[in-house]
Amino acid sequence: MLISLLFGATAAVAAPTVLEHDSSSPIQVSKDAPENAGAAILQPFVSFSIEFSSFPDFAGNVSQPNHFSNQLLDNLADLQGTKPHIRVGGNTQDLALYDPNLKTSINGTVVPSLSTDYPSIIYIGDSYFESYATWPGTKFSHGFNLGKNGTAGMNTLLGTVPLACKALKDGKLAYWELGNEPDLFTAYPVRPADWNEKPYVDEWLAKTKVIKRQLKKSCPELATDSDYKYMAPSFAGLTNGMDPVKAWQAGLDDDHDIGLNSMHNYIGGADQPGVTLARTLMNHTSTVHSVAQHVNLSRVLNEKGLTKDIPYILGETNSLYHQGKPGLSNSFGAALWGVDFNLYCASQSIRRTHMHQGTNYRYASWQPVQTDKATIGTKAPYYGNVMVAAMLRGGDSDSESNSSSEVQVVNLPMSHETEAAYAAYVNGNLARIAVVNMQEYNYTGSGEPAARRPSANYAFRLPEISAGSLSVHRLLANGSDAISGISWDGWSYNYELKGGAPVRLGNVTIGETVNVGGRGEVEVEIPYSSAVILSLGS
Numbered sequence: 001m002l003i004s005l006l007f008g009a010t011a012a013v014a015a016p017t018v019l020e021h022d023s024s025s026p027i028q029v030s031k032d033a034p035e036n037a038g039a040a041i042l043q044p045f046v047s048f049s050i051e052f053s054s055f056p057d058f059a060g061n062v063s064q065p066n067h068f069s070n071q072l073l074d075n076l077a078d079l080q081g082t083k084p085h086i087r088v089g090g091n092t093q094d095l096a097l098y099d100p101n102l103k104t105s106i107n108g109t110v111v112p113s114l115s116t117d118y119p120s121i122i123y124i125g126d127s128y129f130e131s132y133a134t135w136p137g138t139k140f141s142h143g144f145n146l147g148k149n150g151t152a153g154m155n156t157l158l159g160t161v162p163l164a165c166k167a168l169k170d171g172k173l174a175y176w177e178l179g180n181e182p183d184l185f186t187a188y189p190v191r192p193a194d195w196n197e198k199p200y201v202d203e204w205l206a207k208t209k210v211i212k213r214q215l216k217k218s219c220p221e222l223a224t225d226s227d228y229k230y231m232a233p234s235f236a237g238l239t240n241g242m243d244p245v246k247a248w249q250a251g252l253d254d255d256h257d258i259g260l261n262s263m264h265n266y267i268g269g270a271d272q273p274g275v276t277l278a279r280t281l282m283n284h285t286s287t288v289h290s291v292a293q294h295v296n297l298s299r300v301l302n303e304k305g306l307t308k309d310i311p312y313i314l315g316e317t318n319s320l321y322h323q324g325k326p327g328l329s330n331s332f333g334a335a336l337w338g339v340d341f342n343l344y345c346a347s348q349s350i351r352r353t354h355m356h357q358g359t360n361y362r363y364a365s366w367q368p369v370q371t372d373k374a375t376i377g378t379k380a381p382y383y384g385n386v387m388v389a390a391m392l393r394g395g396d397s398d399s400e401s402n403s404s405s406e407v408q409v410v411n412l413p414m415s416h417e418t419e420a421a422y423a424a425y426v427n428g429n430l431a432r433i434a435v436v437n438m439q440e441y442n443y444t445g446s447g448e449p450a451a452r453r454p455s456a457n458y459a460f461r462l463p464e465i466s467a468g469s470l471s472v473h474r475l476l477a478n479g480s481d482a483i484s485g486i487s488w489d490g491w492s493y494n495y496e497l498k499g500g501a502p503v504r505l506g507n508v509t510i511g512e513t514v515n516v517g518g519r520g521e522v523e524v525e526i527p528y529s530s531a532v533i534l535s536l537g538s
Helices: 052-059 067-080 126-133 150-167 197-218 244-249 277-281 284-303 332-347 380-391
Strands: 002-006 046-051 086-089 096-098 106-109 121-124 140-144 173-178 230-235 258-269 312-321 353-357 407-412 419-426 429-437 455-461 469-476 513-515 521-527 530-535
Touching: 046 052, 046 312, 046 380, 052 086, 052 106, 052 126, 067 380, 086 173, 086 312, 096 150, 126 150, 140 150, 150 197, 173 197, 173 258, 197 230, 197 244, 230 244, 230 312, 244 284, 258 277, 258 284, 277 284, 277 332, 284 312, 284 332, 284 419, 312 332, 332 353, 332 380, 332 407, 332 419, 332 429, 332 469, 332 530, 380 429, 380 469, 380 530, 429 455, 429 521, 469 521, 513 521, 521 530
Parallel strands: 046 086, 046 353, 086 140, 096 121, 140 173, 173 230, 230 258, 258 312, 312 353
Antiparallel strands: 002 455, 106 121, 407 419, 419 429, 429 530, 455 521, 469 513, 469 530
8 A cells, every 4th residue: 555655856757646545554464375365376377478480589499599588588487486388379370381391490471461570471391390499498388270271281280290299298398279369260361250169169179189199199198188288269359259158168178188278368459549558558457457357257167167177377468469569568667567467367366377479579578589670688578577477486396286385366456556566475375565566657758867756655564474574676677668777676687788697787776675563564665667576585
């Protein structure tokens, strides 16, 4: 709860809105996980979805692995305990056809009338699958093409199953995926207008049977009931003409091979009118509204007994669809949005999120290679990924249940849509509190920084907590519009410094603590457009 505000000169921004609360009582945070805590997250919670056509850029190949990308993934593993899972898919998985004679990993042709962000005519060769060998300790989900019908589509399926399974043997496979956003197939169009849930499910079941037959021939160890699992249905949303409830009712899981109930989500569109940092991204109400549809869908599916014991995840998500908007999706404000969005998802029993990435994408956490459109480097959203990973650290188990160290998240309701707070519980015990201040503070408005940046004080009451002080870890930048100069707990992960490896910055305060008062009260000051974790441990 906001207790006080500190104001100074505002050379770079208009006078900030005063956040006034109707109560000065500290926020009560229980010692033990309360009943309204989200279900235990799946470790790793912080995971990624990488556009199928971009995967060779992000991962490289056996002779030239992308060490930068791997370093960024290792950083997250160090924080959350497990390396992110990688879903390889997206629009281009349903465009890619297999060419056994292709000497390169991928041959893509951009068709500007369709998209300038990714190729719309794609062929992949055998060496495409080398990219799965470049990130040690990483589990992957491989996306098979469902969009292409006819002989070319079936030949691609038959030809790539053996290549994919051999590349993902020895513990690299997380799940399979067949088709990306099939609820949009009639809009592209790659299916007739009357194609609905029933023909979709019939086709999905038939082709998954083909995949399993191929696995039994090429990789029988991956065709067992325990290892042969999918993430599905991978719908884009709930209002695109196909109802996920009807798809499950039509028998999507008749073969009992779906391991994750995967849906996609974007908070808005890059070209939608009125999309701004303040209204769309740095806005907790916007996040709550966006996540609510998934909470409701998960509840309905469970009540109907359709997805019992199948975790609900977001298999593809990010800020603004159509690959993001410059000045918004690549800004520090988007990093703060990412913290709020992901922690809110965790608090609502969405068990994992895969943040979507692609070469030259505006919302990408990092640009993996140098191009004529984007510079190789760590982008602002990655720092949001880092804070979420630090907040949700559990054990080092790589199991889906992570039963040895369960992490649950509770949303701590705040008074304004420009702020959010969460408590993380490890094995039922309070471990950390995160606060995100999303009051917009633009650093570059007039070319000079404000003389004094507004701040807000937040107070919490922690009953039965014996700690004398809490460690303070801050996510900082010069303002919500910054695209560089970002740090987490005094660390930089910039490519320019050490290839993405953590580097301590000499100009950022570290080792900060706040004292816990006699009644278990603790207070922390947070600058506008920044975030903090209060940790009961180190």
